[in-house]
Amino acid sequence: MESKDRSTSGFELPTNNFINTKIQLIPCISIIDNQYSMILEKTLDVKPIPYGRQNITQEDIDAVVKSLQSDFLTQGPAIAKFENAFAEYIGVKYAVAVSNGTAALHLCTMAMNVQPGDKVITTPITFVASANCIRYCGGEVVFSDIDPNTFLLDVEIVRTLLEKHPKGTFKGIIPVDFAGAAINLETFKKLADEHDLWLIEDACHAPGGFFIDSKEKKQNCGNSAYADLAIFSFHPVKHIATGEGGMITTNNKKLYDKLCLLRTHGITRDIELLQENHGIWYHEMQELGYNYRLSDIQAALGSTQLKRADEGLKRRKEIAHRYDEAFSSYKLNIKTPKYNEGHAFHLYIIQVEDRKDLYNHLRENNIFAQVHYIPAHTMPYYKNLGYKKGDYPIAEKYYEHCLSLPMYPTLSNEEQDYVIETILNYFTK
Numbered sequence: 001m002e003s004k005d006r007s008t009s010g011f012e013l014p015t016n017n018f019i020n021t022k023i024q025l026i027p028c029i030s031i032i033d034n035q036y037s038m039i040l041e042k043t044l045d046v047k048p049i050p051y052g053r054q055n056i057t058q059e060d061i062d063a064v065v066k067s068l069q070s071d072f073l074t075q076g077p078a079i080a081k082f083e084n085a086f087a088e089y090i091g092v093k094y095a096v097a098v099s100n101g102t103a104a105l106h107l108c109t110m111a112m113n114v115q116p117g118d119k120v121i122t123t124p125i126t127f128v129a130s131a132n133c134i135r136y137c138g139g140e141v142v143f144s145d146i147d148p149n150t151f152l153l154d155v156e157i158v159r160t161l162l163e164k165h166p167k168g169t170f171k172g173i174i175p176v177d178f179a180g181a182a183i184n185l186e187t188f189k190k191l192a193d194e195h196d197l198w199l200i201e202d203a204c205h206a207p208g209g210f211f212i213d214s215k216e217k218k219q220n221c222g223n224s225a226y227a228d229l230a231i232f233s234f235h236p237v238k239h240i241a242t243g244e245g246g247m248i249t250t251n252n253k254k255l256y257d258k259l260c261l262l263r264t265h266g267i268t269r270d271i272e273l274l275q276e277n278h279g280i281w282y283h284e285m286q287e288l289g290y291n292y293r294l295s296d297i298q299a300a301l302g303s304t305q306l307k308r309a310d311e312g313l314k315r316r317k318e319i320a321h322r323y324d325e326a327f328s329s330y331k332l333n334i335k336t337p338k339y340n341e342g343h344a345f346h347l348y349i350i351q352v353e354d355r356k357d358l359y360n361h362l363r364e365n366n367i368f369a370q371v372h373y374i375p376a377h378t379m380p381y382y383k384n385l386g387y388k389k390g391d392y393p394i395a396e397k398y399y400e401h402c403l404s405l406p407m408y409p410t411l412s413n414e415e416q417d418y419v420i421e422t423i424l425n426y427f428t429k
């Protein structure tokens with residue numbers, strides 16, 4: 001695209017009132033999901049703006065300090081307190097705190113008894129962990145393309161896939177509330193029941209999100225009304241941050257008990273379950289589990305973070321509306337996201353023709369936008385398993401144009417105006 005051609009209308013640009021003091025030698029941390037990459041040390045004109053970041057208050061710090069001064073750094077009372085509060089927030093019976101969202105997914109695939117060779121369906125537009133959890137159990141990942149309007153796993157494409165194979169070919173589906181858009185799990189549940197499949201909802205992007213079902217009932221992401229299990233992540237870019245951390249939610253007591261067992265080495269002390277009993281110290285390892293526990297320090301932080309979850313969500317919505325307004329005021333070649341009321345705005349993703357050029361322009365201006373996601377099936381690991389470019393054309397087309405703009409509760413209006421102005425400048429330069 002010609003650079004002069006980027007705008008479809010001429011307009012006056014606002015002047016840049018944003019921080020223009022020189023900040024020397026600032027370590028700039030760009031967050032790529034799950035990694036802190038690139039510590040740059042250079043002269044910066046503006047404070048770097050990441051695409052996402054945590055919001056830590058004095059209340060959080062006090063809670064962590066109190067936890068450090070308590071008798072329990074792990075396996076103490078802060079865990080159940082956080083789990084109970086989280087279950088109440090989501091509106092679900094049981095919550096199991098774990099060390100991260102990936103561990104949550106792994107325990108879920110174990111709890112659903114995924115065996116080597118079992119075929120499980122998921123979306124290519126997600127963080128790779130949504131697919132990798134199938135591989136941890138030796139299962140086969142079967143990607144299915146996304147809906148071009150919502151960018152979520154397309155239920156009709158999944159139906160076609162299922163109908164092409166004899167019943168029993170697939171074991172389950174892992175739909176993802178990508179970007180914070182609550183996927184309609186009622187439709188997936190109907191389909192899953194027709195084919196005897198289980199559902200694990202990857203709700204990492206959507207605590208506080210919801211969809212309205214056919215009975216006009218609000219269904220919170222992760223409430224397990226339609227899915228067997230749901231999982232969340234508390235990575236710093238997510239709505240609730242505990243450094244590393246995750247949660248599994250379910251209404252199923254049997255699955256809950258199994259998850260609790262698997263979270264801690266498969267060891268139980270429950271007298272009812274023990275095969276022998278040598279005394280009060282006695283415990284048994286009954287299954288091959290893991291140490292996927294969350295610490296009390298993290299759970300204490302999670303509890304105070306959770307108290308402000310709605311406040312954070314409100315701010316995310318405000319930021320989304322400000323972007324919408326700014327970009328709709330001009331006829332720009334930007335597609336803004338379409339969303340409904342229950343969107344949780346983990347990400348605000350625009351679609352532009354020359355994504356790389358805009359990405360570089362933002363970066364030159366110290367705005368660290370991000371790309372969510374490189375389609376999982378095009379990753380070398382999945383290519384080695386037989387997937388190739390061209391397999392999921394809707395996902396691949398989406399990937400070519402998507403760009404996630406800064407979106408986090410502590411993003412100030414001034415900072416957001418700078419992001420908007422930098423984008424408007426790009427389209428008119």
Ligand SMILES: Cc1ncc(COP(=O)(O)O)c(C=O)c1O
Pocket residue numbers: 033034100101102103126127129130176202204205232233234235244245246
């Ligand atoms: C959709 C999705 N699923 C799973 C995960 C994994 O969570 P964690 O980073 O806590 O292991 C993430 C985190 O980036 C995610 O975005």
